[in-house]
């Protein structure tokens with residue numbers, strides 16, 4: 102039986118980063134990955150990178166306009182180019198692992214006990230021994246129990262949707278979360294007619310209410326229909342389309358769509374791991390149970406990324422690897438409690454970026470606050486970019502002048518939000534951002550005006 106100092110299960114962001122760091126120090130490291138199409142993990146193959154490539158292509162296509170045939174041709178080309186991009190990145194990730202001295206092993210991993218892992222691929226099945234083990238198996242789409250959902254040929258997940266070469270004329274999206282809204286935005290720009298079905302009664306309920314209202318208005322102005330408190334009863338194929346039967350307060354009706362995207366959340370990938378054999382505990386919600394140092398119930402086994410049931414972002418998996426690395430190679434002080442603010446962006450057009458508290462959250466915590474709002478149309482760079490839609494809002498603590506939250510529904514906000522995160526982490530008072538010199542014309546300079554409106 103081959104023995105390793107470190108075995109990573111899953112070729113995710115956390116694994117590949119940690120594996121490289123350990124291997125470069127002469128440690129004996131293996132990554133086990135179940136699919137050769139997933140070398141490098143979810144992000145580069147079927148998630149962040151391909152979706153953001155399509156997001157960009159969709160905006161370019163929208164600007165080009167033209168007939169439905171031209172739009173469909175551009176869409177098809179974008180899907181093909183996306184495939185090339187992911188193949189290139191996959192190969193690059195594989196080669197990087199190898200060149201760092203990491204053994205990349207193809208096969209599905211399952212625990213036999215707390216150190217021995219059974220690896221099974223199409224050719225063989227064998228056992229490896231790991232002194233230290235890291236679970237980084239990610240998450241998979243949750244598919245709700247809806248009649249006909251599995252049988253329909255027109256139902257997709259985010260992953261399979263990005264392999265669809267024909268631009269759907271009508272797209273129905275089940276779920277109005279990150280994936281649902283992003284795909285709604287891309288496919289609208291490509292030229293599809295999009296309807297989002299949401300089970301709840303509020304639009305992006307975790308977001309600041311005022312900003313959510315502006316985003317909602319923007320999406321509906323772009324022609325996206327959003328149905329609330331609506332249940333999908335069944336899906337049935339008919340004449341090259343899916344017939345989606347829905348029910349809400351208005352009664353029952355059907356929607357016809359060439360494609361139906363299921364975007365109802367992603368659940369940790371633990372099923373095939375046989376965690377019980379290793380004595381690794383699982384949470385009630387089916388994630389690997391970890392403490393703030395990402396240690397599982399077994400002292401030599403850690404978990405990183407989506408499988409821990411926390412925030413599902415690539416940069417969280419990356420930061421998880423820093424937390425584990427700090428225990429293995431550093432002073433062990435880094436933890437999920439001191440990693441700082443976690444910003445995020447929903448890649449709409451314009452993007453919605455956020456860090457920190459909403460106004461309501463700040464008030465509920467009993468904070469005395471000051472707020473400021475700036476319409477994006479007032480920002481010169483937004484006019485230059487011909488993207489004047491949106492709104493920026495910040496929340497500042499009355500007594501300390503600390504920034505508590507920022508909600509930027511604005512072009513290029515995915516860059517700007519990281520600057521505000523830095524200020525928040527470093528306890529920099531809002532006046533510093535207000536009075537800073539920024540290059541012109543940029544979206545950053547809007548911080549002069551935005552924070553200048555705090556009184």
Ligand SMILES: Cc1cc2nc3c(=O)[nH]c(=O)nc-3n(C[C@H](O)[C@H](O)[C@H](O)COP(=O)(O)OP(=O)(O)OC[C@H]3O[C@@H](n4cnc5c(N)ncnc54)[C@H](O)[C@@H]3O)c2cc1C
Nearest residue numbers: 111113114135142143148210238239406407413414415418
């Ligand atoms: C459509 C979409 C768009 C997204 N966009 C963004 C974005 O813009 N920005 C962002 O930060 N995040 C985004 N995310 C989230 C991001 O992709 C994930 O949070 C991130 O990829 C999780 O990485 P990870 O390290 O947890 O594991 P993953 O990268 O998911 O890697 C897990 C790996 O484990 C393998 N595996 C599973 N089980 C086994 C087993 N038993 N044996 C061996 N191997 C196994 C899997 O095949 C997989 O390759 C997006 C997600 C989706 C679905």
Ligand SMILES: NC(=O)c1ccc[n+]([C@@H]2O[C@H](COP(=O)([O-])OP(=O)(O)OC[C@H]3O[C@@H](n4cnc5c(N)ncnc54)[C@H](O)[C@@H]3O)[C@@H](O)[C@H]2O)c1
Nearest residue numbers: 245276277278279280281298299300364365366367413446
């Ligand atoms: N830009 C980014 O960083 C980015 C982009 C895409 C995805 N992601 C990550 O991927 C994860 C998964 O995204 P997601 O959109 O699948 O999940 P999500 O949890 O963000 O949203 C799921 C939505 O589906 C709704 N829903 C659930 N069941 C339903 C049903 N039967 N009918 C109608 N609506 C239903 C929920 O109310 C919710 O609004 C996110 O948590 C996010 O972290 C990140």
